[in-house]
Amino acid sequence: MVKAIMHGCNGKMGQVISGLVKEDDVIEIVAGIDKFTGIENPYPVFTSLAECDVQADVVIDFSNAAAVDELLDVCVEKTLPVVLCTTGLSEEQLAKVKEAGEKVAVLRSANMSLGVNLLMKLLKDAAKVLAPAGFDIEIVEKHHNQKIDAPSGTAIALADSINEAMADQYVYNYDRSHERKKREKNEIGIVAVRGGTIVGQHDVIFAGADEVIEFHHTAYSKAIFGKGAVEAAKFLAGKPAGMYDMSDVIGL
Numbered sequence: 001m002v003k004a005i006m007h008g009c010n011g012k013m014g015q016v017i018s019g020l021v022k023e024d025d026v027i028e029i030v031a032g033i034d035k036f037t038g039i040e041n042p043y044p045v046f047t048s049l050a051e052c053d054v055q056a057d058v059v060i061d062f063s064n065a066a067a068v069d070e071l072l073d074v075c076v077e078k079t080l081p082v083v084l085c086t087t088g089l090s091e092e093q094l095a096k097v098k099e100a101g102e103k104v105a106v107l108r109s110a111n112m113s114l115g116v117n118l119l120m121k122l123l124k125d126a127a128k129v130l131a132p133a134g135f136d137i138e139i140v141e142k143h144h145n146q147k148i149d150a151p152s153g154t155a156i157a158l159a160d161s162i163n164e165a166m167a168d169q170y171v172y173n174y175d176r177s178h179e180r181k182k183r184e185k186n187e188i189g190i191v192a193v194r195g196g197t198i199v200g201q202h203d204v205i206f207a208g209a210d211e212v213i214e215f216h217h218t219a220y221s222k223a224i225f226g227k228g229a230v231e232a233a234k235f236l237a238g239k240p241a242g243m244y245d246m247s248d249v250i251g252l
Protein backbone atom coordinates (compact mmCIF):
# COMPACT_ATOMS: atom_id res chain seq x y z
CA MET A 1 0.00 0.00 0.00
CA VAL A 2 1.16 3.53 -0.80
CA LYS A 3 0.92 5.58 2.41
CA ALA A 4 -0.17 9.17 1.83
CA ILE A 5 -0.43 12.24 4.06
CA MET A 6 -3.31 14.55 3.08
CA HIS A 7 -2.21 18.18 3.54
CA GLY A 8 -5.36 20.33 3.79
CA CYS A 9 -7.38 17.24 4.74
CA ASN A 10 -10.37 19.17 6.13
CA GLY A 11 -10.88 21.32 3.05
CA LYS A 12 -13.15 20.59 0.08
CA MET A 13 -10.51 18.74 -1.95
CA GLY A 14 -9.03 17.01 1.11
CA GLN A 15 -12.44 15.52 1.86
CA VAL A 16 -13.01 14.50 -1.79
CA ILE A 17 -9.70 12.62 -1.73
CA SER A 18 -10.43 11.03 1.66
CA GLY A 19 -13.62 9.63 0.09
CA LEU A 20 -11.92 8.40 -3.09
CA VAL A 21 -9.10 6.65 -1.25
CA LYS A 22 -11.58 4.60 0.83
CA GLU A 23 -12.46 2.69 -2.36
CA ASP A 24 -8.80 2.21 -3.43
CA ASP A 25 -6.75 -0.94 -2.74
CA VAL A 26 -3.41 0.61 -3.68
CA ILE A 27 -3.26 3.81 -1.60
CA GLU A 28 -4.34 4.81 1.90
CA ILE A 29 -4.29 8.06 3.87
CA VAL A 30 -2.27 7.47 7.03
CA ALA A 31 -2.45 11.04 8.40
CA GLY A 32 -3.98 14.41 7.65
CA ILE A 33 -2.71 17.95 8.18
CA ASP A 34 -5.02 20.92 8.67
CA LYS A 35 -5.16 24.16 10.65
CA PHE A 36 -8.93 23.76 10.82
CA THR A 37 -10.29 21.08 13.16
CA GLY A 38 -13.86 19.91 13.64
CA ILE A 39 -14.13 17.17 11.00
CA GLU A 40 -14.00 13.50 11.95
CA ASN A 41 -11.49 11.57 9.84
CA PRO A 42 -10.53 7.88 9.86
CA TYR A 43 -6.84 8.92 10.30
CA PRO A 44 -4.95 11.11 12.82
CA VAL A 45 -4.87 14.84 12.01
CA PHE A 46 -2.00 17.20 12.90
CA THR A 47 -1.89 21.00 12.63
CA SER A 48 1.42 20.94 10.72
CA LEU A 49 3.49 18.45 8.75
CA ALA A 50 6.48 19.14 11.02
CA GLU A 51 4.49 17.75 13.98
CA CYS A 52 3.34 14.65 12.12
CA ASP A 53 5.25 11.55 13.24
CA VAL A 54 3.43 9.08 10.97
CA GLN A 55 5.62 7.37 8.34
CA ALA A 56 4.46 7.95 4.74
CA ASP A 57 5.56 7.58 1.11
CA VAL A 58 4.02 10.76 -0.31
CA VAL A 59 2.17 13.98 0.57
CA ILE A 60 -0.88 15.21 -1.37
CA ASP A 61 -1.39 18.96 -0.95
CA PHE A 62 -4.60 20.93 -1.51
CA SER A 63 -4.31 23.74 1.03
CA ASN A 64 -3.45 27.42 0.72
CA ALA A 65 -0.55 29.29 -0.88
CA ALA A 66 0.43 30.64 2.55
CA ALA A 67 1.05 27.04 3.70
CA VAL A 68 3.32 26.02 0.83
CA ASP A 69 6.70 27.41 2.01
CA GLU A 70 6.63 25.42 5.24
CA LEU A 71 5.26 22.38 3.43
CA LEU A 72 8.19 22.38 0.99
CA ASP A 73 10.76 22.86 3.78
CA VAL A 74 9.39 19.90 5.74
CA CYS A 75 9.08 17.65 2.66
CA VAL A 76 12.75 18.33 1.85
CA GLU A 77 13.78 17.76 5.48
CA LYS A 78 11.88 14.45 5.67
CA THR A 79 12.62 13.43 2.04
CA LEU A 80 8.91 13.15 1.31
CA PRO A 81 7.71 13.29 -2.32
CA VAL A 82 4.94 15.86 -2.70
CA VAL A 83 2.01 16.25 -5.13
CA LEU A 84 1.49 20.01 -5.04
CA CYS A 85 -1.99 21.01 -6.20
CA THR A 86 -2.43 24.34 -4.37
CA THR A 87 -2.68 27.31 -6.74
CA GLY A 88 -1.99 31.03 -6.36
CA LEU A 89 1.75 30.62 -5.68
CA SER A 90 3.98 33.71 -6.06
CA GLU A 91 7.02 33.83 -8.38
CA GLU A 92 9.24 33.39 -5.29
CA GLN A 93 7.27 30.33 -4.26
CA LEU A 94 7.52 28.84 -7.76
CA ALA A 95 11.31 29.24 -7.54
CA LYS A 96 11.22 27.52 -4.15
CA VAL A 97 9.22 24.65 -5.67
CA LYS A 98 11.98 24.17 -8.27
CA GLU A 99 14.65 24.22 -5.55
CA ALA A 100 12.75 21.58 -3.60
CA GLY A 101 12.61 19.49 -6.78
CA GLU A 102 16.40 19.26 -6.71
CA LYS A 103 16.21 17.41 -3.39
CA VAL A 104 12.94 15.51 -3.48
CA ALA A 105 10.30 14.38 -6.03
CA VAL A 106 7.80 17.20 -6.66
CA LEU A 107 4.79 16.98 -8.97
CA ARG A 108 3.11 20.38 -9.34
CA SER A 109 0.01 20.78 -11.44
CA ALA A 110 -2.61 23.54 -11.33
CA ASN A 111 -5.15 21.10 -12.69
CA MET A 112 -5.15 17.35 -12.10
CA SER A 113 -7.89 16.52 -14.63
CA LEU A 114 -7.27 14.46 -17.77
CA GLY A 115 -9.18 16.93 -19.93
CA VAL A 116 -7.23 20.05 -18.98
CA ASN A 117 -3.90 18.26 -19.32
CA LEU A 118 -4.85 17.10 -22.80
CA LEU A 119 -6.06 20.64 -23.59
CA MET A 120 -2.61 22.02 -22.69
CA LYS A 121 -1.12 19.76 -25.33
CA LEU A 122 -3.76 20.62 -27.97
CA LEU A 123 -3.26 24.36 -27.39
CA LYS A 124 0.41 24.13 -28.33
CA ASP A 125 -0.53 22.76 -31.77
CA ALA A 126 -3.35 25.28 -32.22
CA ALA A 127 -1.14 28.23 -31.29
CA LYS A 128 1.59 27.19 -33.71
CA VAL A 129 -0.91 27.38 -36.59
CA LEU A 130 -3.19 30.23 -35.48
CA ALA A 131 -0.81 32.75 -33.88
CA PRO A 132 1.33 33.23 -37.02
CA ALA A 133 -1.97 33.68 -38.95
CA GLY A 134 -2.73 36.69 -36.72
CA PHE A 135 -5.25 35.17 -34.29
CA ASP A 136 -5.55 36.92 -30.91
CA ILE A 137 -5.65 34.69 -27.83
CA GLU A 138 -7.87 35.32 -24.78
CA ILE A 139 -8.72 33.09 -21.80
CA VAL A 140 -11.86 33.27 -19.65
CA GLU A 141 -12.14 31.17 -16.50
CA LYS A 142 -15.11 30.74 -14.14
CA HIS A 143 -15.07 29.31 -10.61
CA HIS A 144 -17.15 29.16 -7.42
CA ASN A 145 -17.47 32.05 -4.99
CA GLN A 146 -15.23 30.38 -2.36
CA LYS A 147 -12.10 30.53 -4.52
CA ILE A 148 -9.39 32.77 -3.09
CA ASP A 149 -6.91 33.13 -5.97
CA ALA A 150 -7.51 34.74 -9.36
CA PRO A 151 -6.95 34.08 -12.12
CA SER A 152 -7.06 30.33 -11.67
CA GLY A 153 -3.83 28.36 -11.70
CA THR A 154 -5.29 26.50 -14.67
CA ALA A 155 -5.79 29.67 -16.72
CA ILE A 156 -2.15 30.59 -16.13
CA ALA A 157 -1.02 27.05 -16.96
CA LEU A 158 -3.03 27.11 -20.23
CA ALA A 159 -1.42 30.44 -21.17
CA ASP A 160 2.01 29.07 -20.17
CA SER A 161 1.59 26.05 -22.43
CA ILE A 162 0.82 28.35 -25.38
CA ASN A 163 3.80 30.54 -24.49
CA GLU A 164 6.06 27.50 -24.25
CA ALA A 165 5.14 26.54 -27.82
CA MET A 166 5.58 30.13 -29.04
CA ALA A 167 9.08 30.95 -27.71
CA ASP A 168 7.67 32.93 -24.74
CA GLN A 169 6.42 35.79 -26.92
CA TYR A 170 3.27 36.51 -24.89
CA VAL A 171 2.70 38.72 -21.86
CA TYR A 172 -0.46 38.26 -19.80
CA ASN A 173 -2.96 41.08 -19.42
CA TYR A 174 -5.23 40.63 -16.38
CA ASP A 175 -6.98 44.02 -16.41
CA ARG A 176 -7.68 46.42 -19.25
CA SER A 177 -9.80 48.79 -17.18
CA HIS A 178 -6.95 51.29 -16.71
CA GLU A 179 -5.98 51.34 -20.41
CA ARG A 180 -7.36 53.32 -23.36
CA LYS A 181 -5.61 51.54 -26.19
CA LYS A 182 -6.03 48.60 -28.54
CA ARG A 183 -4.72 45.24 -27.42
CA GLU A 184 -1.16 44.34 -28.38
CA LYS A 185 -0.50 41.33 -30.61
CA ASN A 186 1.81 39.79 -28.00
CA GLU A 187 -0.70 39.67 -25.17
CA ILE A 188 -2.99 36.99 -23.82
CA GLY A 189 -5.90 38.51 -21.92
CA ILE A 190 -6.93 36.44 -18.88
CA VAL A 191 -10.28 37.13 -17.21
CA ALA A 192 -11.69 35.57 -14.00
CA VAL A 193 -15.39 35.17 -13.14
CA ARG A 194 -16.46 34.09 -9.62
CA GLY A 195 -19.93 32.92 -8.61
CA GLY A 196 -22.09 30.27 -6.98
CA THR A 197 -20.87 26.70 -7.08
CA ILE A 198 -19.19 26.65 -10.52
CA VAL A 199 -16.63 23.84 -10.20
CA GLY A 200 -14.42 25.16 -13.00
CA GLN A 201 -14.73 26.33 -16.59
CA HIS A 202 -12.00 27.42 -18.96
CA ASP A 203 -12.43 28.94 -22.41
CA VAL A 204 -9.43 29.57 -24.62
CA ILE A 205 -10.44 31.81 -27.51
CA PHE A 206 -8.44 32.15 -30.72
CA ALA A 207 -10.01 35.14 -32.50
CA GLY A 208 -8.97 35.85 -36.06
CA ALA A 209 -10.32 37.90 -38.95
CA ASP A 210 -13.83 36.56 -39.65
CA GLU A 211 -13.35 33.31 -37.71
CA VAL A 212 -13.06 32.25 -34.08
CA ILE A 213 -11.97 28.94 -32.62
CA GLU A 214 -12.79 28.22 -28.96
CA PHE A 215 -11.56 25.43 -26.72
CA HIS A 216 -13.87 24.83 -23.78
CA HIS A 217 -13.38 22.64 -20.69
CA THR A 218 -15.99 22.20 -17.97
CA ALA A 219 -15.40 20.41 -14.68
CA TYR A 220 -18.72 19.01 -13.43
CA SER A 221 -17.31 17.73 -10.13
CA LYS A 222 -14.21 18.03 -7.97
CA ALA A 223 -13.75 14.26 -8.28
CA ILE A 224 -11.86 14.77 -11.57
CA PHE A 225 -9.14 16.68 -9.67
CA GLY A 226 -9.17 14.18 -6.81
CA LYS A 227 -8.79 11.15 -9.08
CA GLY A 228 -5.85 12.79 -10.86
CA ALA A 229 -4.18 13.65 -7.56
CA VAL A 230 -4.56 10.09 -6.25
CA GLU A 231 -3.01 8.66 -9.44
CA ALA A 232 -0.22 11.25 -9.21
CA ALA A 233 0.52 10.21 -5.61
CA LYS A 234 0.76 6.53 -6.60
CA PHE A 235 3.10 7.54 -9.45
CA LEU A 236 5.32 9.79 -7.31
CA ALA A 237 5.84 7.48 -4.31
CA GLY A 238 9.39 6.13 -4.47
CA LYS A 239 10.47 8.43 -7.33
CA PRO A 240 13.89 10.14 -7.18
CA ALA A 241 14.25 13.91 -6.76
CA GLY A 242 13.04 15.92 -9.73
CA MET A 243 10.18 17.96 -11.12
CA TYR A 244 7.30 15.92 -12.51
CA ASP A 245 3.93 16.89 -14.01
CA MET A 246 0.63 15.27 -14.95
CA SER A 247 1.86 14.43 -18.45
CA ASP A 248 4.29 11.97 -16.75
CA VAL A 249 1.33 10.32 -14.97
CA ILE A 250 -1.09 10.28 -17.89
CA GLY A 251 1.56 9.50 -20.51
CA LEU A 252 0.70 12.40 -22.83
Ligand SMILES: NC(=O)c1ccc[n+]([C@@H]2O[C@H](COP(=O)([O-])OP(=O)(O)OC[C@H]3O[C@@H](n4cnc5c(N)ncnc54)[C@H](O)[C@@H]3O)[C@@H](O)[C@H]2O)c1
Pocket residue numbers: 007008009010011012013014033034035036047048061062063064065066067084085086087088109110111112113149225
Ligand atom coordinates in the same frame (compact mmCIF):
# COMPACT_ATOMS: atom_id res chain seq x y z
N1 LIG B 1 -4.60 21.35 -8.92
C1 LIG B 1 -5.92 21.11 -8.99
O1 LIG B 1 -6.41 20.30 -9.79
C2 LIG B 1 -6.83 21.82 -8.01
C3 LIG B 1 -8.18 21.49 -7.94
C4 LIG B 1 -8.98 22.08 -6.97
C5 LIG B 1 -8.42 23.00 -6.11
N2 LIG B 1 -7.11 23.31 -6.23
C6 LIG B 1 -6.46 24.25 -5.31
O2 LIG B 1 -6.29 23.58 -4.07
C7 LIG B 1 -6.35 24.52 -3.00
C8 LIG B 1 -7.39 24.05 -1.98
O3 LIG B 1 -8.66 24.01 -2.58
P1 LIG B 1 -9.98 23.63 -1.72
O4 LIG B 1 -11.14 23.94 -2.59
O5 LIG B 1 -9.83 22.28 -1.14
O6 LIG B 1 -9.87 24.76 -0.59
P2 LIG B 1 -10.45 24.72 0.89
O7 LIG B 1 -10.34 26.13 1.40
O8 LIG B 1 -11.77 24.05 0.93
O9 LIG B 1 -9.42 23.79 1.69
C9 LIG B 1 -8.12 24.18 2.05
C10 LIG B 1 -7.80 23.52 3.40
O10 LIG B 1 -6.43 23.82 3.70
C11 LIG B 1 -6.37 24.13 5.08
N3 LIG B 1 -5.20 24.95 5.37
C12 LIG B 1 -5.05 26.27 5.19
N4 LIG B 1 -3.83 26.66 5.61
C13 LIG B 1 -3.22 25.54 6.09
C14 LIG B 1 -1.95 25.28 6.66
N5 LIG B 1 -1.06 26.28 6.87
N6 LIG B 1 -1.62 24.01 6.99
C15 LIG B 1 -2.53 23.02 6.81
N7 LIG B 1 -3.75 23.21 6.28
C16 LIG B 1 -4.09 24.45 5.92
C17 LIG B 1 -7.67 24.87 5.38
O11 LIG B 1 -7.97 24.86 6.77
C18 LIG B 1 -8.66 24.07 4.56
O12 LIG B 1 -9.22 23.01 5.30
C19 LIG B 1 -6.63 25.87 -3.66
O13 LIG B 1 -5.41 26.54 -3.87
C20 LIG B 1 -7.26 25.48 -4.99
O14 LIG B 1 -7.11 26.47 -5.97
C21 LIG B 1 -6.31 22.75 -7.15
Ligand SMILES: O=C(O)C1=N[C@H](C(=O)O)CCC1
Pocket residue numbers: 087110111143147148151152153154155199200
Ligand atom coordinates in the same frame (compact mmCIF):
# COMPACT_ATOMS: atom_id res chain seq x y z
O1 LIG C 1 -11.72 25.09 -7.04
C1 LIG C 1 -10.58 25.55 -7.25
O2 LIG C 1 -10.04 26.37 -6.48
C2 LIG C 1 -9.82 25.11 -8.44
N1 LIG C 1 -8.59 25.50 -8.54
C3 LIG C 1 -7.67 25.14 -9.58
C4 LIG C 1 -7.19 26.36 -10.33
O3 LIG C 1 -6.98 27.43 -9.71
O4 LIG C 1 -6.97 26.27 -11.53
C5 LIG C 1 -8.20 24.07 -10.49
C6 LIG C 1 -9.67 24.15 -10.73
C7 LIG C 1 -10.45 24.21 -9.41
